[in-house]
Amino acid sequence: MCTLEKHGDVFVLTLTGSSDVDEHRFGPSAIDSILSAIAKAKAEATPGSALITTSHGKFFSNGLDLAWAQAAGSRAGARERLLYMVESFRPVVAAMMDLPMPTVAAVNGHAAAAGFTLALSHDYVIMRRDKGVLYMSEVDIGATLPDYFTALFRAKVGSATARRDVLLRAKKIKGEEALRMGLAEAAYDSEEQVAEASMRLAKQMAGRKWAGEVYAEIRKSLYPDLCGVLGLDIRAVVSNSKL
Protein backbone atom coordinates (compact mmCIF):
# COMPACT_ATOMS: atom_id res chain seq x y z
CA MET A 1 0.00 0.00 0.00
CA CYS A 2 1.53 3.36 0.93
CA THR A 3 2.46 5.65 3.77
CA LEU A 4 2.36 9.44 3.94
CA GLU A 5 4.86 11.30 6.10
CA LYS A 6 5.89 14.89 6.47
CA HIS A 7 9.49 16.04 6.43
CA GLY A 8 9.15 19.71 7.28
CA ASP A 9 7.03 21.10 4.46
CA VAL A 10 7.56 18.11 2.20
CA PHE A 11 5.01 15.31 2.07
CA VAL A 12 6.56 11.95 1.30
CA LEU A 13 4.32 9.26 -0.14
CA THR A 14 6.06 5.89 0.01
CA LEU A 15 4.76 2.87 -1.87
CA THR A 16 5.28 0.00 0.55
CA GLY A 17 5.64 -3.72 0.08
CA SER A 18 6.61 -6.95 1.71
CA SER A 19 10.23 -7.16 0.60
CA ASP A 20 13.06 -5.46 -1.23
CA VAL A 21 11.89 -7.00 -4.49
CA ASP A 22 8.22 -6.15 -4.01
CA GLU A 23 6.84 -4.86 -7.31
CA HIS A 24 4.53 -2.35 -5.59
CA ARG A 25 1.69 -3.32 -7.90
CA PHE A 26 -1.42 -1.16 -7.99
CA GLY A 27 -4.40 -3.26 -7.02
CA PRO A 28 -7.68 -1.78 -5.77
CA SER A 29 -6.44 -1.29 -2.17
CA ALA A 30 -3.14 0.25 -3.19
CA ILE A 31 -4.93 2.64 -5.54
CA ASP A 32 -7.34 3.59 -2.73
CA SER A 33 -4.42 4.07 -0.37
CA ILE A 34 -2.62 6.34 -2.84
CA LEU A 35 -5.75 8.39 -3.52
CA SER A 36 -6.24 8.94 0.23
CA ALA A 37 -2.64 9.98 0.68
CA ILE A 38 -2.89 12.52 -2.15
CA ALA A 39 -6.18 13.82 -0.76
CA LYS A 40 -4.59 14.24 2.67
CA ALA A 41 -1.65 16.16 1.21
CA LYS A 42 -4.12 18.36 -0.67
CA ALA A 43 -6.16 19.03 2.48
CA GLU A 44 -3.05 19.99 4.45
CA ALA A 45 -1.41 22.02 1.65
CA THR A 46 0.04 25.45 2.38
CA PRO A 47 2.22 27.76 0.27
CA GLY A 48 5.59 26.09 0.63
CA SER A 49 4.34 22.50 0.45
CA ALA A 50 5.77 19.89 -1.88
CA LEU A 51 5.17 16.18 -2.48
CA ILE A 52 7.64 13.39 -3.17
CA THR A 53 6.47 9.93 -4.22
CA THR A 54 8.96 7.14 -3.82
CA SER A 55 9.50 3.55 -2.94
CA HIS A 56 12.37 1.29 -1.83
CA GLY A 57 14.13 -1.58 -3.44
CA LYS A 58 14.26 -2.97 -6.94
CA PHE A 59 10.93 -1.53 -8.12
CA PHE A 60 9.29 1.87 -7.99
CA SER A 61 6.19 0.15 -9.34
CA ASN A 62 5.65 -2.47 -11.97
CA GLY A 63 2.12 -1.33 -12.73
CA LEU A 64 -1.38 -2.62 -12.15
CA ASP A 65 -1.96 -5.84 -10.24
CA LEU A 66 -2.35 -8.20 -13.19
CA ALA A 67 -2.14 -11.23 -10.88
CA TRP A 68 -5.28 -9.99 -9.11
CA ALA A 69 -6.92 -9.62 -12.50
CA GLN A 70 -5.97 -13.15 -13.57
CA ALA A 71 -7.18 -14.51 -10.20
CA ALA A 72 -10.70 -13.79 -11.43
CA GLY A 73 -10.46 -17.24 -12.95
CA SER A 74 -11.80 -16.44 -16.41
CA ARG A 75 -10.65 -14.27 -19.28
CA ALA A 76 -13.81 -12.16 -19.07
CA GLY A 77 -13.36 -11.82 -15.32
CA ALA A 78 -9.70 -10.87 -15.76
CA ARG A 79 -10.59 -8.18 -18.27
CA GLU A 80 -13.30 -6.81 -15.98
CA ARG A 81 -10.80 -6.55 -13.14
CA LEU A 82 -8.20 -4.96 -15.39
CA LEU A 83 -10.69 -2.36 -16.62
CA TYR A 84 -11.73 -1.78 -13.01
CA MET A 85 -8.14 -0.98 -12.05
CA VAL A 86 -7.64 1.20 -15.13
CA GLU A 87 -10.73 3.22 -14.22
CA SER A 88 -9.77 3.42 -10.53
CA PHE A 89 -6.32 4.68 -11.45
CA ARG A 90 -7.70 7.50 -13.58
CA PRO A 91 -8.55 9.66 -10.51
CA VAL A 92 -4.97 9.16 -9.24
CA VAL A 93 -3.59 10.89 -12.35
CA ALA A 94 -6.31 13.54 -12.08
CA ALA A 95 -5.50 14.11 -8.40
CA MET A 96 -1.82 14.54 -9.25
CA MET A 97 -2.75 17.16 -11.89
CA ASP A 98 -4.87 18.96 -9.30
CA LEU A 99 -2.46 18.78 -6.37
CA PRO A 100 -1.76 22.33 -5.18
CA MET A 101 2.00 21.91 -4.71
CA PRO A 102 5.07 20.92 -6.72
CA THR A 103 5.54 17.16 -7.08
CA VAL A 104 8.63 15.00 -7.52
CA ALA A 105 8.78 11.31 -8.35
CA ALA A 106 11.87 9.80 -6.72
CA VAL A 107 12.14 6.71 -8.90
CA ASN A 108 14.24 4.24 -6.92
CA GLY A 109 13.89 1.34 -9.34
CA HIS A 110 11.92 -0.03 -12.27
CA ALA A 111 8.83 1.93 -13.22
CA ALA A 112 6.68 0.09 -15.72
CA ALA A 113 3.23 0.61 -17.22
CA ALA A 114 0.99 2.26 -14.59
CA GLY A 115 4.13 2.67 -12.45
CA PHE A 116 5.73 4.72 -15.22
CA THR A 117 2.44 6.61 -15.60
CA LEU A 118 2.44 7.44 -11.88
CA ALA A 119 6.01 8.74 -12.09
CA LEU A 120 5.20 10.82 -15.16
CA SER A 121 2.18 12.31 -13.36
CA HIS A 122 4.65 14.24 -11.24
CA ASP A 123 6.11 17.62 -12.21
CA TYR A 124 9.65 16.28 -11.92
CA VAL A 125 11.08 12.79 -12.25
CA ILE A 126 14.40 11.80 -10.72
CA MET A 127 15.67 8.30 -11.27
CA ARG A 128 18.67 6.06 -10.91
CA ARG A 129 21.37 5.96 -13.53
CA ASP A 130 22.94 2.71 -12.37
CA LYS A 131 19.86 0.53 -12.12
CA GLY A 132 16.24 0.51 -13.11
CA VAL A 133 14.35 1.30 -16.28
CA LEU A 134 11.26 3.18 -17.38
CA TYR A 135 9.19 0.83 -19.51
CA MET A 136 5.71 0.98 -21.04
CA SER A 137 5.12 -2.73 -21.32
CA GLU A 138 1.64 -2.65 -22.81
CA VAL A 139 2.52 -3.60 -26.40
CA ASP A 140 4.68 -6.47 -25.05
CA ILE A 141 1.82 -7.66 -22.82
CA GLY A 142 -0.75 -7.32 -25.59
CA ALA A 143 -2.91 -4.52 -24.24
CA THR A 144 -3.68 -1.13 -25.70
CA LEU A 145 -3.28 1.97 -23.57
CA PRO A 146 -6.09 3.72 -21.71
CA ASP A 147 -6.86 7.13 -23.18
CA TYR A 148 -5.49 9.05 -20.21
CA PHE A 149 -2.16 7.16 -20.37
CA THR A 150 -1.74 8.18 -24.01
CA ALA A 151 -2.81 11.73 -23.22
CA LEU A 152 -0.27 11.93 -20.38
CA PHE A 153 2.56 10.80 -22.64
CA ARG A 154 1.53 13.20 -25.39
CA ALA A 155 1.43 15.98 -22.83
CA LYS A 156 4.73 15.25 -21.15
CA VAL A 157 6.94 13.69 -23.82
CA GLY A 158 7.65 16.31 -26.44
CA SER A 159 9.41 14.28 -29.07
CA ALA A 160 7.30 12.22 -31.49
CA THR A 161 10.24 9.83 -31.85
CA ALA A 162 10.52 9.43 -28.06
CA ARG A 163 6.78 8.74 -27.81
CA ARG A 164 7.06 6.12 -30.52
CA ASP A 165 10.07 4.50 -28.83
CA VAL A 166 8.36 4.48 -25.43
CA LEU A 167 4.86 3.38 -26.44
CA LEU A 168 5.22 1.52 -29.75
CA ARG A 169 8.68 0.03 -29.33
CA ALA A 170 8.37 -0.63 -25.57
CA LYS A 171 11.91 0.54 -25.04
CA LYS A 172 13.40 -0.13 -21.62
CA ILE A 173 14.85 3.24 -20.78
CA LYS A 174 17.75 3.65 -18.39
CA GLY A 175 18.64 6.84 -16.56
CA GLU A 176 21.01 8.39 -19.11
CA GLU A 177 18.62 7.79 -21.96
CA ALA A 178 15.69 9.09 -19.90
CA LEU A 179 17.64 12.31 -19.46
CA ARG A 180 18.26 12.58 -23.21
CA MET A 181 14.61 11.87 -23.99
CA GLY A 182 13.48 14.55 -21.56
CA LEU A 183 11.67 12.00 -19.40
CA ALA A 184 13.70 12.66 -16.27
CA GLU A 185 15.10 15.78 -14.63
CA ALA A 186 18.20 14.08 -13.26
CA ALA A 187 19.70 10.63 -12.75
CA TYR A 188 21.89 9.41 -9.87
CA ASP A 189 24.02 6.44 -9.01
CA SER A 190 22.12 4.97 -6.07
CA GLU A 191 18.74 4.86 -4.35
CA GLU A 192 20.13 7.04 -1.55
CA GLN A 193 21.35 9.69 -3.97
CA VAL A 194 17.97 9.71 -5.73
CA ALA A 195 16.26 10.20 -2.36
CA GLU A 196 18.64 13.04 -1.35
CA ALA A 197 18.37 14.79 -4.71
CA SER A 198 14.59 14.51 -4.72
CA MET A 199 14.35 15.97 -1.22
CA ARG A 200 16.72 18.77 -2.22
CA LEU A 201 14.61 19.56 -5.30
CA ALA A 202 11.35 19.36 -3.37
CA LYS A 203 12.61 21.70 -0.65
CA GLN A 204 13.90 24.08 -3.30
CA MET A 205 10.44 24.13 -4.95
CA ALA A 206 8.74 24.43 -1.59
CA GLY A 207 10.97 27.39 -0.80
CA ARG A 208 9.39 29.32 -3.70
CA LYS A 209 6.28 29.47 -1.54
CA TRP A 210 3.95 29.31 -4.52
CA ALA A 211 0.25 29.75 -3.93
CA GLY A 212 -0.91 26.17 -4.34
CA GLU A 213 -4.13 26.88 -6.18
CA VAL A 214 -2.36 29.06 -8.73
CA TYR A 215 0.38 26.43 -9.11
CA ALA A 216 -2.13 23.67 -9.81
CA GLU A 217 -4.08 25.71 -12.35
CA ILE A 218 -0.90 26.71 -14.18
CA ARG A 219 0.21 23.07 -14.18
CA LYS A 220 -3.09 22.01 -15.69
CA SER A 221 -2.86 24.74 -18.30
CA LEU A 222 0.35 23.08 -19.53
CA TYR A 223 -1.58 19.91 -20.28
CA PRO A 224 -5.02 20.95 -21.58
CA ASP A 225 -5.64 17.85 -23.69
CA LEU A 226 -4.82 15.59 -20.75
CA CYS A 227 -7.14 17.64 -18.54
CA GLY A 228 -9.85 17.32 -21.16
CA VAL A 229 -9.49 13.55 -21.14
CA LEU A 230 -9.51 13.54 -17.33
CA GLY A 231 -12.50 15.89 -17.15
CA LEU A 232 -10.56 18.51 -15.20
CA ASP A 233 -11.47 22.17 -15.42
CA ILE A 234 -8.81 24.82 -15.62
CA ARG A 235 -9.67 28.20 -14.14
CA ALA A 236 -8.23 31.62 -13.57
CA VAL A 237 -7.00 32.29 -10.04
CA VAL A 238 -5.55 35.43 -8.57
CA SER A 239 -4.05 34.86 -5.17
CA ASN A 240 -1.87 37.90 -4.71
CA SER A 241 -3.16 40.03 -1.85
CA LYS A 242 -2.18 43.17 -3.72
CA LEU A 243 -3.98 42.33 -6.95
Place this chain on the structure above:
Amino acid sequence: MCTSEKHGDVFVLTLTGSSNVDEHRLGPSAIDSILSAIAQAKAEATPGSAFITTSHGKFFSNGFDLAWAQAAGSRTGARERVNYMFKSFRPLVAAMMDLPMPTVAAVNGHAAAAGFILALSHDYVVMRRDKGVLYMSEVDIGLTLPDYCAALFREKVGSATARRDVLLRAKKIKGEEALRMGLVEAAYDSEERVAEASMRLGKQLAGRKWAGEVYAEIRKSLYPDLCGVLGLDIKAVFSNSKL
Protein backbone atom coordinates in the same frame (compact mmCIF):
# COMPACT_ATOMS: atom_id res chain seq x y z
CA MET B 1 4.36 -0.52 -60.13
CA CYS B 2 5.42 -2.71 -57.21
CA THR B 3 6.23 -6.23 -56.14
CA SER B 4 5.58 -7.96 -52.81
CA GLU B 5 7.79 -10.64 -51.46
CA LYS B 6 8.29 -12.35 -48.16
CA HIS B 7 11.67 -12.81 -46.54
CA GLY B 8 10.89 -15.07 -43.62
CA ASP B 9 8.47 -13.05 -41.52
CA VAL B 10 9.20 -9.79 -43.26
CA PHE B 11 7.04 -8.52 -46.12
CA VAL B 12 9.00 -6.48 -48.64
CA LEU B 13 7.16 -4.08 -50.89
CA THR B 14 9.40 -2.85 -53.72
CA LEU B 15 8.42 0.07 -55.92
CA THR B 16 9.50 -0.95 -59.39
CA GLY B 17 10.34 0.97 -62.52
CA SER B 18 11.85 0.82 -65.96
CA SER B 19 15.39 1.91 -65.14
CA ASN B 20 17.82 2.87 -62.43
CA VAL B 21 16.69 6.48 -62.68
CA ASP B 22 12.97 5.68 -62.66
CA GLU B 23 11.25 8.17 -60.42
CA HIS B 24 8.72 5.60 -59.17
CA ARG B 25 5.96 8.11 -59.59
CA LEU B 26 2.73 7.35 -57.82
CA GLY B 27 -0.05 7.37 -60.40
CA PRO B 28 -3.44 5.64 -60.08
CA SER B 29 -2.14 2.15 -60.99
CA ALA B 30 0.88 2.40 -58.72
CA ILE B 31 -1.29 3.57 -55.82
CA ASP B 32 -3.70 0.68 -56.48
CA SER B 33 -0.82 -1.74 -56.65
CA ILE B 34 0.60 -0.56 -53.33
CA LEU B 35 -2.82 -0.65 -51.68
CA SER B 36 -3.20 -4.30 -52.75
CA ALA B 37 0.24 -5.19 -51.43
CA ILE B 38 -0.56 -3.62 -48.05
CA ALA B 39 -3.93 -5.39 -47.95
CA GLN B 40 -2.22 -8.69 -48.70
CA ALA B 41 0.30 -8.17 -45.90
CA LYS B 42 -2.55 -7.32 -43.55
CA ALA B 43 -4.44 -10.46 -44.51
CA GLU B 44 -1.36 -12.64 -43.97
CA ALA B 45 -0.19 -10.91 -40.78
CA THR B 46 0.86 -12.94 -37.76
CA PRO B 47 2.58 -11.93 -34.51
CA GLY B 48 6.16 -11.58 -35.67
CA SER B 49 5.39 -9.99 -39.04
CA ALA B 50 7.06 -6.81 -40.24
CA PHE B 51 6.80 -4.73 -43.41
CA ILE B 52 9.53 -2.99 -45.38
CA THR B 53 8.91 -0.65 -48.31
CA THR B 54 11.80 0.11 -50.60
CA SER B 55 12.90 0.76 -54.12
CA HIS B 56 16.11 0.67 -56.16
CA GLY B 57 18.18 3.29 -57.85
CA LYS B 58 18.28 7.06 -57.68
CA PHE B 59 14.72 7.54 -56.42
CA PHE B 60 12.63 6.05 -53.65
CA SER B 61 9.72 7.98 -55.13
CA ASN B 62 9.43 11.47 -56.51
CA GLY B 63 5.73 11.74 -55.70
CA PHE B 64 2.54 11.77 -57.70
CA ASP B 65 2.51 11.22 -61.45
CA LEU B 66 2.25 14.86 -62.45
CA ALA B 67 2.99 13.95 -66.10
CA TRP B 68 -0.20 11.86 -66.08
CA ALA B 69 -2.04 14.85 -64.63
CA GLN B 70 -0.71 17.17 -67.33
CA ALA B 71 -1.60 14.63 -70.02
CA ALA B 72 -5.24 15.50 -69.30
CA GLY B 73 -4.67 18.26 -71.82
CA SER B 74 -6.26 21.14 -69.93
CA ARG B 75 -5.58 22.95 -66.68
CA THR B 76 -8.92 21.86 -65.26
CA GLY B 77 -8.28 18.32 -66.37
CA ALA B 78 -4.82 18.36 -64.82
CA ARG B 79 -6.18 19.65 -61.51
CA GLU B 80 -8.87 17.01 -61.51
CA ARG B 81 -6.22 14.35 -61.97
CA VAL B 82 -4.03 15.76 -59.20
CA ASN B 83 -7.02 15.83 -56.86
CA TYR B 84 -7.83 12.29 -57.90
CA MET B 85 -4.34 11.16 -56.89
CA PHE B 86 -4.54 13.04 -53.57
CA LYS B 87 -7.84 11.30 -52.87
CA SER B 88 -6.58 7.85 -53.86
CA PHE B 89 -3.50 8.21 -51.72
CA ARG B 90 -5.50 8.91 -48.56
CA PRO B 91 -6.52 5.24 -48.07
CA LEU B 92 -2.89 4.27 -48.55
CA VAL B 93 -1.77 6.37 -45.59
CA ALA B 94 -4.76 5.04 -43.63
CA ALA B 95 -3.79 1.46 -44.51
CA MET B 96 -0.25 2.08 -43.25
CA MET B 97 -1.68 3.40 -39.96
CA ASP B 98 -3.85 0.31 -39.67
CA LEU B 99 -1.25 -2.28 -40.69
CA PRO B 100 -0.95 -4.77 -37.85
CA MET B 101 2.83 -5.05 -37.83
CA PRO B 102 5.90 -2.80 -37.51
CA THR B 103 6.82 -0.96 -40.70
CA VAL B 104 10.15 0.31 -42.02
CA ALA B 105 10.76 2.56 -45.03
CA ALA B 106 14.12 1.67 -46.58
CA VAL B 107 14.70 4.91 -48.47
CA ASN B 108 17.25 4.11 -51.15
CA GLY B 109 17.16 7.49 -52.87
CA HIS B 110 15.23 10.73 -53.23
CA ALA B 111 11.84 10.81 -51.56
CA ALA B 112 9.80 13.84 -52.54
CA ALA B 113 6.24 14.97 -51.97
CA ALA B 114 3.95 11.92 -51.90
CA GLY B 115 7.13 9.79 -51.88
CA PHE B 116 8.22 11.49 -48.68
CA ILE B 117 4.69 11.03 -47.28
CA LEU B 118 4.83 7.35 -48.11
CA ALA B 119 8.15 7.01 -46.27
CA LEU B 120 6.89 8.95 -43.27
CA SER B 121 3.79 6.73 -43.08
CA HIS B 122 6.09 4.00 -41.80
CA ASP B 123 7.01 3.53 -38.13
CA TYR B 124 10.72 3.79 -38.88
CA VAL B 125 12.60 5.44 -41.75
CA VAL B 126 16.12 4.42 -42.73
CA MET B 127 17.83 6.38 -45.50
CA ARG B 128 21.15 6.97 -47.23
CA ARG B 129 23.66 9.38 -45.85
CA ASP B 130 25.73 9.67 -49.04
CA LYS B 131 23.01 10.33 -51.56
CA GLY B 132 19.36 11.28 -51.76
CA VAL B 133 17.21 13.83 -50.06
CA LEU B 134 13.84 14.06 -48.39
CA TYR B 135 11.96 16.95 -49.95
CA MET B 136 8.42 18.29 -49.68
CA SER B 137 8.29 20.03 -53.03
CA GLU B 138 4.72 21.27 -52.85
CA VAL B 139 5.44 24.94 -52.11
CA ASP B 140 8.03 24.95 -54.94
CA ILE B 141 5.55 23.37 -57.36
CA GLY B 142 2.65 25.55 -56.27
CA LEU B 143 0.42 22.97 -54.61
CA THR B 144 -1.03 23.02 -51.14
CA LEU B 145 -1.01 19.94 -48.95
CA PRO B 146 -4.00 17.71 -48.46
CA ASP B 147 -5.21 17.72 -44.88
CA TYR B 148 -3.87 14.25 -44.14
CA CYS B 149 -0.36 15.19 -45.28
CA ALA B 150 -0.23 18.20 -42.99
CA ALA B 151 -1.58 16.11 -40.11
CA LEU B 152 1.03 13.41 -40.73
CA PHE B 153 3.86 15.93 -40.56
CA ARG B 154 2.43 17.68 -37.52
CA GLU B 155 2.27 14.47 -35.53
CA LYS B 156 5.39 12.71 -36.76
CA VAL B 157 7.77 15.65 -36.88
CA GLY B 158 8.02 16.96 -33.37
CA SER B 159 9.89 20.19 -33.84
CA ALA B 160 7.96 23.23 -35.04
CA THR B 161 11.13 24.51 -36.67
CA ALA B 162 11.67 21.22 -38.50
CA ARG B 163 8.09 21.25 -39.74
CA ARG B 164 8.51 24.78 -41.00
CA ASP B 165 11.78 23.94 -42.74
CA VAL B 166 10.31 20.86 -44.37
CA LEU B 167 6.92 22.20 -45.46
CA LEU B 168 7.29 25.96 -45.75
CA ARG B 169 10.92 26.19 -46.77
CA ALA B 170 10.96 23.08 -48.95
CA LYS B 171 14.33 22.10 -47.61
CA LYS B 172 16.14 19.26 -49.34
CA ILE B 173 17.17 17.14 -46.42
CA LYS B 174 20.12 14.80 -46.57
CA GLY B 175 20.67 11.83 -44.27
CA GLU B 176 22.66 13.54 -41.50
CA GLU B 177 20.22 16.37 -41.24
CA ALA B 178 17.26 13.99 -41.35
CA LEU B 179 18.80 12.25 -38.32
CA ARG B 180 19.17 15.53 -36.45
CA MET B 181 15.61 16.56 -37.32
CA GLY B 182 14.27 13.28 -36.02
CA LEU B 183 12.87 12.34 -39.44
CA VAL B 184 14.82 9.11 -39.70
CA GLU B 185 16.03 6.35 -37.43
CA ALA B 186 19.42 5.86 -39.10
CA ALA B 187 21.39 6.81 -42.22
CA TYR B 188 23.90 4.67 -44.13
CA ASP B 189 26.48 5.09 -46.84
CA SER B 190 24.98 2.99 -49.64
CA GLU B 191 21.77 1.49 -50.96
CA GLU B 192 22.97 -1.98 -49.90
CA ARG B 193 23.63 -0.85 -46.34
CA VAL B 194 20.22 0.79 -46.15
CA ALA B 195 18.66 -2.48 -47.32
CA GLU B 196 20.65 -4.56 -44.81
CA ALA B 197 19.97 -2.22 -41.92
CA SER B 198 16.27 -2.05 -42.74
CA MET B 199 16.02 -5.83 -42.89
CA ARG B 200 17.93 -6.09 -39.60
CA LEU B 201 15.56 -3.59 -38.00
CA GLY B 202 12.54 -5.29 -39.55
CA LYS B 203 13.59 -8.68 -38.18
CA GLN B 204 14.41 -7.20 -34.77
CA LEU B 205 10.97 -5.64 -34.53
CA ALA B 206 9.35 -8.81 -35.88
CA GLY B 207 11.21 -10.76 -33.20
CA ARG B 208 9.27 -8.93 -30.48
CA LYS B 209 6.28 -10.96 -31.66
CA TRP B 210 3.82 -8.19 -30.90
CA ALA B 211 0.14 -8.92 -31.30
CA GLY B 212 -0.58 -7.11 -34.55
CA GLU B 213 -3.96 -5.69 -33.62
CA VAL B 214 -2.63 -4.25 -30.36
CA TYR B 215 0.39 -2.84 -32.18
CA ALA B 216 -1.78 -1.10 -34.78
CA GLU B 217 -4.09 0.42 -32.17
CA ILE B 218 -1.17 1.70 -30.09
CA ARG B 219 0.37 3.13 -33.25
CA LYS B 220 -2.83 4.94 -34.09
CA SER B 221 -3.08 6.28 -30.55
CA LEU B 222 0.29 7.99 -31.15
CA TYR B 223 -1.26 9.95 -34.03
CA PRO B 224 -4.85 10.74 -33.01
CA ASP B 225 -5.22 13.91 -35.07
CA LEU B 226 -4.06 12.11 -38.21
CA CYS B 227 -6.46 9.27 -37.47
CA GLY B 228 -9.25 11.79 -37.03
CA VAL B 229 -8.48 13.31 -40.43
CA LEU B 230 -8.30 9.84 -42.00
CA GLY B 231 -11.51 8.73 -40.31
CA LEU B 232 -9.77 5.89 -38.49
CA ASP B 233 -11.16 4.67 -35.18
CA ILE B 234 -8.84 3.80 -32.34
CA LYS B 235 -10.05 1.02 -30.08
CA ALA B 236 -9.05 -0.84 -26.97
CA VAL B 237 -7.71 -4.32 -27.61
CA PHE B 238 -6.54 -7.09 -25.31
CA SER B 239 -4.77 -9.92 -26.93
CA ASN B 240 -3.15 -11.55 -23.95
CA SER B 241 -4.55 -15.01 -23.44
CA LYS B 242 -4.52 -14.50 -19.69
CA LEU B 243 -6.30 -11.17 -19.76
